[in-house]
Amino acid sequence: MIQRCTTAHIAPRTAWLGALALVAALGLAAPAAWAADTSPSPSAAPDKLAAARDLIQQDKWVAAIEELKRVDDRSSADWNNLMGYSHRKAKVPDYAAAERYYNEALRIDPKHKGALEYSGELYLMLNQLPQAEARLAVLDKVCMLPCAEYTDLKSAIARYKANGNSYVAKP
Incomplete structure (x- = not known):
């Protein structure tokens, strides 16, 4: 059975894809890159104290x-x-x-x-x-x-x- 795509089916999908694009554009979809920046740099100077x-x-x-x-x-x-x-x-x-x-x-x-x-x-x-x-x-x-x-x-x-x-x- 073939289902017809109606405007009612397309609108929610379009809104969802738009929201996903916004999340990606803001960098919210890449927490792994953020987490990598929180670790100390291997070239960090030793603690002189x-x-x-x-x-x-x-x-x-x-x-x-x-x-x-x-x-x-x-x-x-x-x-x-x-x-x-x-x-x-x-x-x-x-x-x-x-x-x-x-x-x-x-x-x-x-x-x-x-x-x-x-x-x-x-x-x-x-x-x-x-x-x-x-x-x-x-x-x-x-x-x-x-x-x-x-x-x-x-x-x-x-x-x-x-x-x-x-x-x-x-x-």
Whole structure:
């Protein structure tokens, strides 16, 4: 049995083909090409902060500071953030140095999530709740969805308030 093509059969097919052409034109039909662009380039430079990060993971704060001084990448927001973090976490913390490094990281990159979170925690340690809440407000705008840095600082502020406005380290 031969079926006749009527306008009623052609119109939906034409609309469907038009939509398919639009999807292809916008590049939405090729997710594999997009995914290939998300992987790091094989020629990417090695992480010059890797050794410092390893020392930080081991809670070797003085050694991490020495390694960061050796690398001396003061124009890097990540470098400044790690210096601030190491000074804040050291056995004998240097909060003034930590604040200087965090502020420099944020001068270089005002949206640096790590520096925003860690400086917020520093402000809680210094009993400066309004500054910590200001950092949380910036993180709220920087994070598209709740990110770990936002969640961690929000929890730190909640612990601070629940403990009578006194800093409580993360459990």
